[in-house]
Amino acid sequence: MHKPFKKPIYITRPLLPSLDKYKKLLEQVWDSQWITNNGPKHKKLEKKLRNYLKVPSLSLFNNGTTALITAIQSLKLTGEIITTPFTFPATPHAINWNHLIPVFADIKKNDFTIDPRSIEKHINKKTSAILAVHVFGQPCDVYAIENIAKCYKLKIIYDAAHAFGTEINGIPIGQFGDISMFSFHATKLFNTAEGGALAFNDLRLKKIIELTKNFGIKNEEEVLLPGLNGKMNELQSSLGLLNLEEINEEKSKRQNIYNTYITELKNVTGVSLSELDTKNKNSLQYFVLRINKEKFGISRDDVYRKFKKYNIYTRKYFYPLCSEYNCYKNLPSADKKNLPVANQVVKEILTMPFYGSLKDEEVTKICFILKSFKK
Numbered sequence: 001m002h003k004p005f006k007k008p009i010y011i012t013r014p015l016l017p018s019l020d021k022y023k024k025l026l027e028q029v030w031d032s033q034w035i036t037n038n039g040p041k042h043k044k045l046e047k048k049l050r051n052y053l054k055v056p057s058l059s060l061f062n063n064g065t066t067a068l069i070t071a072i073q074s075l076k077l078t079g080e081i082i083t084t085p086f087t088f089p090a091t092p093h094a095i096n097w098n099h100l101i102p103v104f105a106d107i108k109k110n111d112f113t114i115d116p117r118s119i120e121k122h123i124n125k126k127t128s129a130i131l132a133v134h135v136f137g138q139p140c141d142v143y144a145i146e147n148i149a150k151c152y153k154l155k156i157i158y159d160a161a162h163a164f165g166t167e168i169n170g171i172p173i174g175q176f177g178d179i180s181m182f183s184f185h186a187t188k189l190f191n192t193a194e195g196g197a198l199a200f201n202d203l204r205l206k207k208i209i210e211l212t213k214n215f216g217i218k219n220e221e222e223v224l225l226p227g228l229n230g231k232m233n234e235l236q237s238s239l240g241l242l243n244l245e246e247i248n249e250e251k252s253k254r255q256n257i258y259n260t261y262i263t264e265l266k267n268v269t270g271v272s273l274s275e276l277d278t279k280n281k282n283s284l285q286y287f288v289l290r291i292n293k294e295k296f297g298i299s300r301d302d303v304y305r306k307f308k309k310y311n312i313y314t315r316k317y318f319y320p321l322c323s324e325y326n327c328y329k330n331l332p333s334a335d336k337k338n339l340p341v342a343n344q345v346v347k348e349i350l351t352m353p354f355y356g357s358l359k360d361e362e363v364t365k366i367c368f369i370l371k372s373f374k375k
């Protein structure tokens with residue numbers, strides 16, 4: 001029997017710069033008396049992120065959810081949008097806030113991203129777009145999705161909240177689709193406490209996105225459309241500028257933790273791992289396991305409960321499926337029969353502690369404890 005951890009171990013800890021460095025930037029903000037509305041820190045961060053993510057254009061937001069709502073508005077979508085039930089609530093909610101209908105397609109069992117074959121089954125005259133999620137930083141089947149979109153004249157939005165820095169064969173993830181949304185929430189790899197961005201290839205979209213995120217205000221005399229307040233402020237932008245300097249080091253620490261998990265767990269029957277696809281550069285946002293009850297001896301729910309006794313707090317991301325929420329469960333596409341893979345995966349998935357300051361011996365201990373649960 002292993003001893004429980006003295007301090008609780010959570011699945012993530014926010015990346016934070018040194019407080020002294022942050023104070024220096026805040027002094028500049030205080031001196032300038034310019035704390036929001038496209039200030040100098042905001043401008044600088046926008047440019048740096050455009051370079052880091054290697055995208056033609058980018059707009060910053062106060063969080064990823066307003067960014068996603070704005071993306072849907074800006075593309076003037078109508079009717080139905082096909083999406084995945086295996087995601088964070090913000091994905092279907094952003095569709096709902098636009099008074100459009102989310103239609104749930106099933107996911108693929110190898111990487112949990114939306115299944116292009118299932119997308120095609122749900123297309124009808126009302127369909128205007130596909131909102132796909134690079135879940136856990138694994139890229140969607142972007143080329144198959146692109147072909148479907150071309151064939152049926154649909155727009156593509158990617159929820160890339162987990163995919164900061166993901167690449168496919170060297171192509172940055174933000175270059176796919178019409179618009180990609182990134183989230184900079186505290187729990188995400190790169191954070192501004194709360195924050196987000198839209199990345200897009202068509203430079204003409206910049207105007208409507210910027211208008212929409214600022215109440216539709218064109219100038220002192222004219223308001224052009226019913227926008228919202230999606231602006232990122234100077235305090236968030238300053239935090240972002242400093243965290244961006246730390247990001248590569250954080251990623252290399254996470255890569256080591258990732259390798260330790262793989263080494264410790266690769267031969268455990270009943271536990272499957274999300275191996276890095278060699279072609280793709282994974283964002284190292286999450287470390288996710290799949291527990292097969294028959295082969296491992298106990299269920300994912302039991303593993304989750306037992307870990308708590310050791311002061312280890314794993315998460316059942318993304319349980320429950322969005323198609324099971326009260327607000328969506330009566331949609332025809334939410335029927336369990338329509339989503340067999342998602343309904344199976346959601347019972348088996350477990351998100352493990354994963355952040356740069358997690359120590360190697362802590363990872364080893366977590367793995368030993370998991371192995372001791374096996375029956």
Ligand SMILES: *Cc1c(COP(=O)(O)O)cnc(C)c1O
Nearest residue numbers: 063064065088090161183184185
């Ligand atoms: C975090 C997250 C969001 C929402 O982003 P916020 O910045 O918290 O509003 C949307 N989609 C997914 C998949 C997420 O994980």
